[in-house]
Amino acid sequence: MKLIAIVFAALGSSGLALAGDDHGGPAIPRPYTTGATLTKAVQAGISPDKAIDILKAGNARFVADKPLKRKLKAQVHTTALGQFPYASVVGCIDSRAAPEVVFDQGVGDIFTARVAGNTVNEDILGSLEYAAKVAGSRLVVVLGHTSCGAIKGACDDVKMGNLTTLLEKFKPAVAAASTPGEHNSHNHAFVDDVTELNVRQVVQKIRDQSPILKAMEDEGKIRIVGALYNTSNGKVNWY
Numbered sequence: 651m652k653l654i655a656i657v658f659a660a661l662g663s664s665g666l667a668l669a670g671d672d673h674g675g676p677a678i679p680r681p682y683t684t685g686a687t688l689t690k691a692v693q694a695g696i697s698p699d700k701a702i703d704i705l706k707a708g709n710a711r712f713v714a715d716k717p718l719k720r721k722l723k724a725q726v727h728t729t730a731l732g733q734f735p736y737a738s739v740v741g742c743i744d745s746r747a748a749p750e751v752v753f754d755q756g757v758g759d760i761f762t763a764r765v766a767g768n769t770v771n772e773d774i775l776g777s778l779e780y781a782a783k784v785a786g787s788r789l790v791v792v793l794g795h796t797s798c799g800a801i802k803g804a805c806d807d808v809k810m811g812n813l814t815t816l817l818e819k820f821k822p823a824v825a826a827a828s829t830p831g832e833h834n835s836h837n838h839a840f841v842d843d844v845t846e847l848n849v850r851q852v853v854q855k856i857r858d859q860s861p862i863l864k865a866m867e868d869e870g871k872i873r874i875v876g877a878l879y880n881t882s883n884g885k886v887n888w889y
Contacts, residue, residue, distance in 0.1 A: 677690045677691045677693070677694040678691055678694070679691060679692075679694040679695030680692050680694075680695055681695060682695060682696055682700065682704065684704075684707070684718065685718040685720055685756065687724075687725050687728045687729060687756070687757070687758055688733075688734045688735065688736060688758055688759060689734060690732075690734050690786070692734070693734040693735075693736055693786050693788075694786070696736045696788050697788065698788045698789050698870070698871075698872055698873035699873070700788075701736045701737045701788045701789035701873075702789060702873070702875065702888070704736065704737075705737060705753045705755075705789075705791070705886075706886075706888070708753040708754035708755055709752060709753050709754070709884075709885065709886045711754045712751070712752050712753065712754045712884055713883065713884045713885050717754045718754060718756070720756045720757075722756060722757055725756050725757035725758060726757055728757075728758070729757055729758035733758045733785070734758065734785070734786060735758060735759055735760050735761050735781070735785065735786075735787050736759065736760070736786075736787060736788050736789065737759075737760045737761070737787055737788060737789040737790075737791060738760065738761040738762070738763070738777075738778055738781040738782065738787045738789065738790050738791070739753075739760055739761070739762050739763070739790075739791045739793050740762075740763050740764075740765075740768050740769075740770060740774060740778070740790070740791070740792045740793065740852065741762060741763070741764045741768050741793040741795075742764060742765070742766060742767060742768045742793070742794065742795055742798060742800065743764045743765060743766050744766075744795055744798065744799070744881075746795070746881050747793065747795040747879045747881065749762045749764075749791075749793060750762065752879055752884065752886060753886070761777070761778075761781045761785070761787055763777055763778070765816075766799070766800040766813075766816060767798065767800035767801060767804070767816065767817075767819065767820055767848065768792055768793055768794050768795075768848075768849065768852065769816075769819045769820070769848070769852055769855075770852055770855060770856060770859070775856065775859055775860050775863075778790055778856065778860065778863060779860055779862045779863060782862070782863060782866055782871075782872050783862055783866065787872070788871070788872055788873075789872060789873050789874075789875070790856060790863065790872060790873070790874040790875070791875055791876070791877055792849050792852045792853050792856070792874075792875070792876045792877070793849075793877050793878075793879060793886070794845050794846070794848060794849040794876070794877070794878045794879070795845075795878065795879040795880070795881055796842065796845065796878065796879070796880050796881050796882065797841075797881050798841075798845055800816070800817065800820065801820060801823075801841055801844050801845045801848060802835035802841055803817050803835075804817045804818075804820035804821060804823075804824050804844070805824055805833065805834050805835045805840065805841055805844055806834050806835050820844070820848050822851055823844045823845075823847035823848035823851055824844050826847050826851075827840055827843040827844045827847055828843075829843045845878065846876075846878060846889075849876040849877070849878060849889075850876055850889070852876070853874055853875065853876045856874050857874060875888060875889075876888070876889050877889070
């Protein structure tokens with residue numbers, strides 16, 4: 651805890667535009683406009699539930715193949731010295747499941763942390779704590795996806811270099827699944843169950859291993875939720 655406080659203090663006084671240049675002063679909340687570049691005032695007006703609604707609307711546009719026509723280069727210039735994302739997403743490295751794409755988001759809208767199997771470790775937890783406590787993110791989403799290679803590898807007890815240690819993180823979900831039939835990647839229902847269990851377990855792990863985020867959720871300042879992206883139709887389901 652002391653180390654995190656020291657890091658936050660150092661970042662805040664370094665002059666670096668790492669997560670926005672001005673996080674110290676209060677902001678008068680302003681309404682959110684779909685597709686507009688986020689400011690501190692607009693971020694301040696977004697509740698955790700509103701953040702979920704924004705992501706749901708973005709995914710609906712993605713599924714309908716009607717993404718917003720953003721001027722991304724203009725957003726690059728607008729956010730050059732500061733950013734005020736409203737949500738953080740822990741996603742998988744899978745090339746089909748990029749959060750900014752499947753949620754139809756622009757530059758400066760969401761923080762993303764990606765690792766095979768959408769799990770967390772101390773580095774990702776620290777990043778999420780920074781995003782919420784310092785940078786003002788209102789939501790943490792653990793985004794799993796169907797047909798996940800990491801989950802399949804864990805189901806098959808794959809051993810390969812450093813991947814072996816990573817796949818061990820999914821073994822609790824593998825052990826908890828009670829799907830009928832053989833418990834390996836050939837059983838698609840089993841893989842689906844393990845995938846969902848893993849998302850739910852990672853959500854709980856965030857609460858258990860980050861007192862900062864747990865306290866913020868208990869106080870209603872953020873929400874920590876799970877979601878699952880379907881690689882067949884592009885739709886995100888929430889739980």
